[in-house]
Amino acid sequence: MKNIFKSTLLLLCSICLLTACEDDNDENPVLKSPTAFVLNTPAAADQIIDLANSSNVVLTCSQPNYGFPASTQYTVEVATKSDMSDAVKLSQNFTTAKMELDASEIASTLTNLELAAGKKAEDFPMNIPVYFRANAVMVTKTGEEVKGTSIQSNVVSYNKVDLKFSLPAVHAPEGLFITGNFNGWSWDADKALKMVEVYGSRDNDNTTAKFWHMVYIDGTGIKFNTATAWDGNEKGFGNITVDPNSELGSDIQDGGGNIASKNPGWYLMVVTATVSGRDVKYTVTFNKPEVWLMGPVVGNGDWKELEPGMKFEIPTTADGEFVSPAFKGAVPGGDGDGVRIYVKVPDYDWWKTEFIVGGDFGSTITYRATGGDQARVAGNVGQKVHLNFTTETGSIK
Numbered sequence: 001m002k003n004i005f006k007s008t009l010l011l012l013c014s015i016c017l018l019t020a021c022e023d024d025n026d027e028n029p030v031l032k033s034p035t036a037f038v039l040n041t042p043a044a045a046d047q048i049i050d051l052a053n054s055s056n057v058v059l060t061c062s063q064p065n066y067g068f069p070a071s072t073q074y075t076v077e078v079a080t081k082s083d084m085s086d087a088v089k090l091s092q093n094f095t096t097a098k099m100e101l102d103a104s105e106i107a108s109t110l111t112n113l114e115l116a117a118g119k120k121a122e123d124f125p126m127n128i129p130v131y132f133r134a135n136a137v138m139v140t141k142t143g144e145e146v147k148g149t150s151i152q153s154n155v156v157s158y159n160k161v162d163l164k165f166s167l168p169a170v171h172a173p174e175g176l177f178i179t180g181n182f183n184g185w186s187w188d189a190d191k192a193l194k195m196v197e198v199y200g201s202r203d204n205d206n207t208t209a210k211f212w213h214m215v216y217i218d219g220t221g222i223k224f225n226t227a228t229a230w231d232g233n234e235k236g237f238g239n240i241t242v243d244p245n246s247e248l249g250s251d252i253q254d255g256g257g258n259i260a261s262k263n264p265g266w267y268l269m270v271v272t273a274t275v276s277g278r279d280v281k282y283t284v285t286f287n288k289p290e291v292w293l294m295g296p297v298v299g300n301g302d303w304k305e306l307e308p309g310m311k312f313e314i315p316t317t318a319d320g321e322f323v324s325p326a327f328k329g330a331v332p333g334g335d336g337d338g339v340r341i342y343v344k345v346p347d348y349d350w351w352k353t354e355f356i357v358g359g360d361f362g363s364t365i366t367y368r369a370t371g372g373d374q375a376r377v378a379g380n381v382g383q384k385v386h387l388n389f390t391t392e393t394g395s396i397k
Contacts, residue, residue, distance in 0.1 A: 172280065224259075269284060
């Protein structure tokens, strides 16, 4: 009897276990790789859509057939061609099947596409069909994409989209920075050289500006950029036009894409940035690396540019110092006259490219650039200015 009871109990446990397993299979559906994902035809597909006066453009879709409701991330591509051959992915991500696309981003994206296709700013506004396609992928609770669950939708369109020119005006850069073999190709703030804007060189519509700096260029060369980074926008030999009026332009050559010199040494490098269409063109002048004293320290009151005998000695190495002639006159600084130093950029008065070191400025070379008159620094007869343009430091002693 005891054995019959044990056998019956074992059979009942087996039945219960089998039933539990069958229930688990029913409650945990199997993930399917999606084969269908439909982007719905917009209800307003044939109505005029004015992007400039719209906040968003709405698309809706059905969730891909994963076999069960799942957390899904949607992105959208926009194009001007029905085959989506010029499609660009928009920046927004969505987690619902209703997608409110930023109208301003669509407008700027379409403007770029039309420009790339050969249109000009004067061709706008235009009325065009615009095509959309969505992409979906299942994501985990932490936002990670689930492998094998991505799928692309069909293409839908808005057929009457009013598109105005929707890109901001292009301006001359606010700053340029130089890196190169002279500083170990570093963009660090204390190593990359920040070029100095020439006072008064920026035109009223902000489409032209001129920058200068003293720089050591060797056979390996330099590059410059609007940012202190290797971001793909750095300019090398193939991205510039060497000014044919450069005093030392014949020295400059292609150094494996870099701006290099066949006669390594110091150059007064002047970059003229000019907006051309949607691009900025760079014309670079390479002149003699001349630094000059100005004012009573030269021993007279003439205030004449390029005063004979007042030019700095030029070093032969990247870490060398430019050294001025000894002061022939004393200046009190403060509210009186002070030491004045400058480089000469063609067509600009000396004070538009002046700079100073010492006094309240300490050991840092400080450039006037587009600012006001600089504080005066005192100097005594017999003293000299020492400048290191690689480290941007100097002294009066």
